[in-house]
Amino acid sequence: MSGRLDSAQPYVLGLFRIVVGLLFACHGAVALFGVLGGTDGSGGTAETGAWPNWYAAVIEFVGGGLVLLGLGTRAAAFISSGAMAYAYFKVHQPQALWPIQNNGEGAAMYCWAMFLLVFTGSGAFGLDRLFTRRTRTRTVEQHAAERAPVTA
Numbered sequence: 001m002s003g004r005l006d007s008a009q010p011y012v013l014g015l016f017r018i019v020v021g022l023l024f025a026c027h028g029a030v031a032l033f034g035v036l037g038g039t040d041g042s043g044g045t046a047e048t049g050a051w052p053n054w055y056a057a058v059i060e061f062v063g064g065g066l067v068l069l070g071l072g073t074r075a076a077a078f079i080s081s082g083a084m085a086y087a088y089f090k091v092h093q094p095q096a097l098w099p100i101q102n103n104g105e106g107a108a109m110y111c112w113a114m115f116l117l118v119f120t121g122s123g124a125f126g127l128d129r130l131f132t133r134r135t136r137t138r139t140v141e142q143h144a145a146e147r148a149p150v151t152a
Contacts, residue, residue, distance in 0.1 A: 013123030014070070020113045021068030024080060027106075028060025052086070059083040067117060070126020077117035084111035 029035050031053060034043040039053075046053040063080035066072050084107045092104030099105045122128040 010124040013120055014125035015123075016113075017070060017073065017117055017123055017126065018068055020110070020117070021064045021066070023064070024110060024114075025061050025064030025068055027110075028057045028062070028064055031057035032061055052090070056083055056087060063114075067114070070122035070128050073122040073126060073128050074118050077114040081111050081114035081118065084108075084114065087111075 026036060030037065031039050031046040034045040038044040039046060046057050048054055059080060060083070063076045063083070066076035067080065088099070088104045088107040088111060092099065092102040092107055095102040099108045
């Protein structure tokens with residue numbers, strides 16, 4: 001049983017990354033573009049350049065998109081995790097200690113989900129793997145060419 005679960009791990013991790021990235025990007029799109037009801041339920045957006053809301057929305061949208069695609073996953077997840085840690089401790093935690101009391105469950109969950117992706121990488125279905133595979137293939141071909149005997 002454990003072997004079967006282990007063999008599915010990259011695929012489940014890839015699906016996890018896709019779902020987390022999509023939801024995170026949607027969260028940013030709400031504040032940036034006013035889609036899905038916007039910040040106030042009637043299409044409102046974060047004021048351009050307003051600290052920290054607009055910057056958080058940019059990180060959420062761009063970071064979520066990169067995580068969704070599996071492109072630069074570890075770096076995008078690291079920055080996104082940090083943004084959510086900041087959101088939790090500066091916005092939610094001063095209201096109450098526990099996330100259930102201060103409405104910070106989303107920030108805490110995104111923080112830890114993104115932090116997990118920093119260490120696991122993109123899993124299956126990510127563009128990171130595609131580029132890594134191409135780079136690895138080129139490196140192997142270059143090493144083979146260097147070792148080939150020179151003929152006249």
